[in-house]
Amino acid sequence: MKVVVWFCHHNSYYxxxxxxxxxxxxTLGLSAHDLYQDHYGNPENYPDARNDEPYAIITLAxxxxxAALFARTVLVKFxxxxxxxxxxxxxxxxxxxxxxxxxxxxxxxxxxxxCFRVQAHGKKHTMADKLLVYEHFRPLFKGDEKVDAASPDNxxxxxxxxxxxGTRVIGLRRVFIGRHIGQHHDLLGKKxxxxxxxxxxSQRPVLGPTTMDTGLSFLMANAIQVKPGDxxxxxxxxxxxxxxxxxxxxxxxxxxxxxxxxxxxxxCVYSKNQTAEEERRRGRGVRVNFSHYDLARPEYVVCDNAxxxxxxxxxxxxxxxxxxxxxxxxxxxxRVEKKTDHAQVTDRSSYMPQRVEYCPGDVIxxxxxxxxxxxxxxxxxxFLLPVMLSQLCLGGERGTFVKMRFTETSxxxxxxxxxxxxxxxxxxxxxxxLHGSLQxxxxxxxxxxxxxxxxxxxEVRPTGxxxxxxxxxxxxxxxxxxAAWRDHxxxxxxxxxxxLGVVCLVTAALLWGLWRTKPKHQ
Numbered sequence: 001m002k003v004v005v006w007f008c009h010h011n012s013y014y015x016x017x018x019x020x021x022x023x024x025x026x027t028l029g030l031s032a033h034d035l036y037q038d039h040y041g042n043p044e045n046y047p048d049a050r051n052d053e054p055y056a057i058i059t060l061a062x063x064x065x066x067a068a069l070f071a072r073t074v075l076v077k078f079x080x081x082x083x084x085x086x087x088x089x090x091x092x093x094x095x096x097x098x099x100x101x102x103x104x105x106x107x108x109x110x111x112x113x114x115c116f117r118v119q120a121h122g123k124k125h126t127m128a129d130k131l132l133v134y135e136h137f138r139p140l141f142k143g144d145e146k147v148d149a150a151s152p153d154n155x156x157x158x159x160x161x162x163x164x165x166g167t168r169v170i171g172l173r174r175v176f177i178g179r180h181i182g183q184h185h186d187l188l189g190k191k192x193x194x195x196x197x198x199x200x201x202s203q204r205p206v207l208g209p210t211t212m213d214t215g216l217s218f219l220m221a222n223a224i225q226v227k228p229g230d231x232x233x234x235x236x237x238x239x240x241x242x243x244x245x246x247x248x249x250x251x252x253x254x255x256x257x258x259x260x261x262x263x264x265x266x267x268c269v270y271s272k273n274q275t276a277e278e279e280r281r282r283g284r285g286v287r288v289n290f291s292h293y294d295l296a297r298p299e300y301v302v303c304d305n306a307x308x309x310x311x312x313x314x315x316x317x318x319x320x321x322x323x324x325x326x327x328x329x330x331x332x333x334x335r336v337e338k339k340t341d342h343a344q345v346t347d348r349s350s351y352m353p354q355r356v357e358y359c360p361g362d363v364i365x366x367x368x369x370x371x372x373x374x375x376x377x378x379x380x381x382x383f384l385l386p387v388m389l390s391q392l393c394l395g396g397e398r399g400t401f402v403k404m405r406f407t408e409t410s411x412x413x414x415x416x417x418x419x420x421x422x423x424x425x426x427x428x429x430x431x432x433x434l435h436g437s438l439q440x441x442x443x444x445x446x447x448x449x450x451x452x453x454x455x456x457x458x459e460v461r462p463t464g465x466x467x468x469x470x471x472x473x474x475x476x477x478x479x480x481x482x483a484a485w486r487d488h489x490x491x492x493x494x495x496x497x498x499x500l501g502v503v504c505l506v507t508a509a510l511l512w513g514l515w516r517t518k519p520k521h522q
Contacts, residue, residue, distance in 0.1 A: 001059070001060060001061075001062075001063070001081055001082075002038070002039070002057060002058075002059055002081070002082040003057070003058050003059070003060050003066050003079055003080065003081060003082060003181065004055055004056075004057055004079070004080050004082050004085075004157075004159065004176050004178055005021060005055060005056045005057075005058060005076055005079055006054060006055050006076070006077045006078050006079075006080070006119060006157075006159055007054050007055065007056075007075050007076055007077060008075050008076070008077045009054060009121065010075060010215070011408050011409050012213075012215070012216075012408060012439055013074075013075060013215060013216065013219060013437075013439060014075075014409065015049040015416060015437050015438050015439070015440075016049075016075060016219055016437040016439075016449065017049075017056075017075045017076075018047050018048055018049065018051070018056060019048075019049075019223070019435050019437050019451070020073060020074060020075055020219055020222050020223070021035070021056060021058075021069070021073060021075075021076070022035065022435075023222045023223050023225055023451070024069055024072045024073050024222050024225075025069060026225050027072070027222075027225045027226075027227060028065060028068055028069065030065075032046055034059070035056075035058040035059065035060075036056075036058060036059075037059070038059040039057040039058070039059065040057075048416075048418065049416040049418070049437060049438065050413050050416045050417065052411055053161060053173075053174075054121040054161060055159070055161065055176070057082065063081070063181060066079050066081075066181050067181065070181065071195070072222065072249075073222070074194070074196060074215055074218050074219055074222065075219075077119070078119075078157065078180065078181070079180075079181035080157045080159070080176070080178035080179055080180050080181055081178050081179040081181060082176060082178045083095070083096040083099055083104070083177050083178045083179065084096030084097070084098070084099070084176075084177050084178075085174060085175060085176040085177070086174070086175060087172070087173070087174060087175070088172065088175065089133065089136035089137070089158075089175050090136060091175070092136075092137075092158075092175040092176060092177050093136055093137050093139060093140065093177070096137070096140055096177050097139060097140060104140065107154045107156075107179055108140070108141060108142075108145045108154075109144075109145065110144045110145065110146060111146075112146065112153040112154060113146040113147065113148035113151075113152045113153045113154070114145060114146070114147065114148070114152050114153065114154045114155065114156060115147060115148060115149045115152040115154075115155055115156070116130075116134055116137075116155075116156050116158060117155055117156070117157050117158070117180070118130045118133050118134075118157075118158045118159075118160070119157060119158070119159045119160070120159075120160040120162060121159075121160065121161050121162060122161065122162030122163065122164045122169060123160070123162040123164075123169050133158055133160075134158075137158065137177060154179060154180065155179070155180035156177065156178070156179060156180070157176070157177065157178055157179075157180055158175065158176070158177050159175070159176040159177075159178075160172060160174070160175050160176075161173045161174045161175075196214055196215060196218050198293070199214045199217075199218075199244060199245070199248070199293065200214055201213070201214060204289055204292070205288050205289055205292045206239055206265055206285075206286055206288055206289050207239060208238050208239040208262060208286075210238060210324075210326075211238065211239050211241050212238075212241035212242060212324055213241075214241070214245075216439075216449075217241045217242050217244065217245040218245045218248075219449065220242055220245065220322045220382045220449065221242070221245035221246050221248070221249060221322065223322070223380070223382040223449060223451045224246075224320035224321070224322050224380040224381070224382045224451070225320070225380060226245075226246045226249040226250075226251045226319075226320060227249065227250070227251075227319075228249065228250030228251070229250060229251070229252065230246075230249075230250075230251045230252070230319035230320060231251070231252050231254070231317065231318050231319050231320075232246040232251040232252070232253050232254070232318070232319065232320045232321070232322065233253075233254045233255070233256070233310070233318045233320075233321050233374070234246075234253070234254075234255050234256070234321070234322055234323045235255075235256040235305045235308070235310075235321070235323055235367065235370065236256065236257070236305065236323045236324060236325050236326060237255025237256055237257050237298070237300065237323075238257060238262060238286075238324075239262065239286045239289065240253075240255060240286050240287075240289055240290065240298060242322050242323065242324070243255050243290075243298045244289060244290065244293065244295065246320075246322065247290060247295040247296055247298065248293075248295065251319075251320075252296070253296070253298040253299070254298060254299045254300075254301070255298050255299070255300045255301070256300075256301050256302075256303045256305060256308075256310070257300060257301075257302060257303075258302070258303065258304050258305070258334060258335075258336070258355070259302075260302045260352075262285075262286065263285050263286060263300050263302055264285040265285035265286055265288070266285075285300075286300070287300070304335050304336040305335070305363075305366060305367070305370070306335035306336070306358060306362070306366055307335075307336065308366075308370055310370070310374060312370075312373040312374055315376060315377070315457070316373070316374050316375045316376040316377070316379060316454065317374060317376065318371075318374045318375050318376065318379055319375075319376055319379050319380075320375070320379055320380045320381070320382075321367075321370075321371050321374070321375060321379075321380075321381045321382070321383075322381075322382045322383070323367070323382075323383050323384075324383065324384045325363045325364070325367060325383060325384070326358070326363070327360045327363065327386050333357065333358035333359075333360060333363055334355035334356065334357065334358050335355060335356060335357075335358040336353045336354070336355055337354065337355065337356045338354055339354040339355070339356055340354065342354075364385070364426065365426060367381075367383060368381075368426060368428045368431060369428070371431060371452070371454070372428055372429070372430045372431055372454070375454035376454065377454060377455075377456040377457060378453060378454060378456060379453070379454045380434075380451060380452065380453055380454070381431065381450075381451070381452045381453075381454070382449060382450065382451045382452075383449075383450055384447045384448070384449055384450070385421075385424060385425070385436075385447060385448045385450050386445065386446070386447050387421075387424055387438075387445070387446050387447065387448055388444065388445055389404055389406050389415060389440065389444050389445060389446050390404040390444060392414065392415055392420055392421075392424075392438075392446070393412070393414040393415065404444050405443075405444055406440055406444070406446075407440070408439075408440045408441065408442070409440075410440055415438055415440065415446070416438065418435060418436050421436040421438075421448050421450070424448070425450065429460055429461075430454060430455050430457070430460045431452045431453070431454060431455065432452060432453045432454075432455050433450070433451075433452055434451045434452060434453055435451050436448045436449060436450050436451070437449045
């Protein structure tokens with residue numbers, strides 16, 4: 001059956017929507033070809049982030065598969081079985097009227113109730129507008145159907161896609177009508193909330209300064225196609241945001257973290273409630289986040305990823321690796337190394353080894369080499385890669401940093417072309433680039449969710465003399481981009497603001513002193 005997938009218009013992750021749908025379908029054994037072939041034909045026509053439409057039309061074998069897809073996706077608003085579509089309401093109505101009468105009558109009959117719901121992308125409808133939309137579809141009804149707007153047995157969606165130019169609505173692009181299959185949000189007046197809502201950071205007991213957003217954590221878990229029983233590793237785990245998402249889907253999770261204070265819940269994390277503080281004092285640290293949600297506790301190892309302690313058997317041991325490596329932007333990237341001479345260590349329990357800067361390029365290279373050795377065949381790697389949007393638009397040109405500003409909802413095709421993302425990735429034998437999705441941030445920067453696959457070892461053919469040589473491909477672009485992003489916050493544009501604040505405080509203090517010493521009138 002043909003199904004319309006209507007996506008949430010999430011400002012931060014709108015560009016992720018098609019790839020997430022394909023990744024979740026992969027957990028059910030469905031490929032992009034299985035989803036799109038019937039409607040879009042040639043693979044070159046398959047939708048990607050460059051498409052502005054808030055929907056995708058896919059083919060599924062049954063409603064049960066649709067429900068399973070819907071139950072896991074983060075960016076889907078609702079699914080509906082397609083009855084008809086067209087450039088106008090009348091065309092969509094005629095397409096629906098051409099369906100066998102038995103198919104419509106199974107939903108629209110005196111024995112079961114129904115209601116209409118209108119969803120418009122690019123335009124806000126008043127109730128009067130919705131009533132006019134309903135009138136277009138009156139010919140589909142015989143008049144003996146039972147209406148129940150509060151708790152219907154069936155819901156018919158009328159979904160409209162409008163073209164806009166800025167804030168001005170230009171016109172209607174497409175109209176769909178179909179039978180509701182499922183939705184995340186409370187569009188039906190029922191308490192049917194997103195399954196990710198209970199993991200919201202405002203409800204999490206223990207947070208760190210760089211804890212990942214809940215939505216992005218689950219998008220990464222879907223990117224690596226976590227299944228029950230999978231072994232999932234985050235080598236830069238922090239407070240476990242990604243591992244919580246993986247554990248939700250039944251994975252056995254492992255985390256690596258260089259700072260023991262984060263793991264123990266001291267200094268680097270914020271306890272959100274008294275219960276969490278008591279758990280932390282009993283030595284549970286960030287693991288309280290998992291017990292709070294009744295999830296299996298992860299295995300944490302305090303370690304340096306530059307000198308990874310994880311075993312590396314010939315066939316690999318991880319089903320998936322998902323991580324947000326530190327690039328020295330929000331949190332400094334460090335590795336263990338002697339910095340200065342110091343006295344002999346007598347108390348190992350409280351000893352913090354010296355650390356030096358961990359070059360961002362080495363962070364990526366070490367991560368890819370570790371994934372190559374540790375992933376099982378066809379295992380997946382997902383990680384976030386920072387980019388300067390100016391270099392992305394200029395096709396990965398080397399050179400000086402050019403500041404270009406984009407809104408987070410920008411539809412610039414240069415930013416959304418996945419072929420450009422390859423210029424920022426090193427090449428590694430055994431790892432295949434699958435896809436990337438860009439999140440646009442403020443200040444002319446962004447980050448790409450990169451997804452790669454471990455090619456079966458029997459199929460790998462070395463292409464160069466050494467791993468290090470192969471890692472050099474694209475390194476100049478990558479290093480210049482990471483350096484530009486890392487230095488982005490060092491540009492003196494913020495200094496006048498800080499200086500002005502100091503001047504204001506000093507001036508206020510002087511005025512206060514003068515007022516206090518001023519003689520009072522008798």
